[in-house]
Amino acid sequence: MKFKVLGSGAGIPSRTRNTQSFILDVVEEINQYFLIDASEALQHRILDTTIRPSKIRHVFITHLHGDHIFGLPGFLSSRAHQGGEGIPLVVHGPPGLEEWIEATFRTSGSHLNYPIQFNEVADGDSFDVEGFTVTIRLLDHAIDSFLYVFEEPDKPGALKSDKLRDIGISPGPVYKEIKSSETFRHEGIVYRTGDFLNPPSDGRKIAVHGDTRVVRDKAYLDLLDGSDLIVHEATYLHGEQEKAHLYYHSEINDVLLNLSQISYGQLLFSHISNRYDAEMVHLVGEQLSDDVRIGHDFLEITIPRGSR
Template sequence: MKLVFLGTSAAQPTERRGLSSICLERDGEILMFDAGEGSQVSFLKSGLGWNKPMKIFVTHLHGDHCLGILGLIQTMTLQHRTEKIEIFGPKGIDEFLSANIKILNFGLSFPIMVAVVDEGIVVEEKGYHVSASNALHSTPAFSFVFQEKDKPGRFFPEKALGLGIPEGELWHKLQSGESISINGKTFKPSDVLGEKRSGKKIGISGDTRPTKQLEEFFKNCDYLTFDSTFDSSLQQKANETFHSTASEAALLAKNANVKNLILTHFSARYSDETLLAEEARKIHSSVIAAKDLLEIEIK
């Protein structure tokens, strides 16, 4: 599992930074959070692949977070994609996509499913779920959390063999959490597995002011990417535009017991992110300033 940052700039691109888009790749599936204009270019450079199972989560309907979906799906059609894409976003996402697809006459090569989201669990899959919480921005907006479900513990082949369980399908069932029976005797996964491993929790803030609600929503995240548009000298501008400073992002992450904070969505006024990262590190011990095409392995 890894995070890939396709675009880390706010509102307008720079020579080094594209507009907002973050991908989480897990077990051959791609979960994309936002797609600013030109996201398909960074997607191409990332090598993530055009025909994998994919879901797109849109935090809000500002152009630097959603206009890139149009170019992305058109490029995917030209790449002969066949896998469906599921798109989740705030009220209006369905109208935005249906109108533009009709007007631009894409002739898509794959199906698209669009769903309007509200607070709570948005997607429930076998190995994870994605939930949404209201963010505080100048337009209706959501933040998202990816929560991986707990995984079975380490499998010990020597224990299985010692219990007389033959290698093959029965081992697979035990590793998948199923009990098995052999000659009337039942074996539980705990007989051959170690302690369960906690699933990872990853937060995506989108554009927002810090709030107590989000602090609770992101509680105990292993990784949190948070709006860090400005440094603290521009606090008033952050308030006026409903964005956050790097120090505010760090304080929220500290209060929420976040293990690793990743700053993103930087104003174009910053030629590099050093100032913002240094500001945040005065408050939180583990801070990364994202760059376009940065990959972070989730271990």
């Protein structure tokens, strides 16, 4: 599993940062990509990667500000001609997203050659997406903005083949049958399959924020606790907590202090204001720990199992 940054900037693009778009790469797990937010020029950013649009089957939009959605109509249209014909797509997002897309396509005379479904999200929603549990939390922004928490199912432990051989069962198709059952019989004896399995490995948990002020309540922190990766905005990097709060955004040190109350594997800051030049970003980044970093366009983070 990997997390890929296609755009790491806030508000408007700069020469080094496009506005916010992410890819959660679960190709190894389910042969798909999840697209999170769709900034302007998204389809161009994808051309600079090996991502196949036809493998994007779900899009998750955090909120309806332009720097998070202006690339969506272009992406939907391009996907139709990049292997997406006939392959369904589900777009998850706030109320008003479907209306905006339909109006955009109607007035531009655009048509798709694949079915598209819209799933309107709300605070507290939890639903299954391709085996992942996705939980929704309303954040604190000027308009409704959401946190998406993706939780992978636990992976069953591997069979202890040495123990099976000890009772006289050689490797073969029967191993698959044993693993899929709660008990199995061999030479008249009934065995419990769990006694022949290694411990399961925990599924990974990835939390991706839309724009927000720092949220301090316990239920929110409990939802984030134990995440393998948290992606949080840091529109303000340099001690401007009051200004960040005024404009419904976050300041990096305030976020770090808030999240110090929970455990997590990695923390990625994105949505960086174009007021900061590369030198300022570098200076701030040098002060962060190894498991915390400031994102940049085309950054790729590997999320191993058991990373938290």
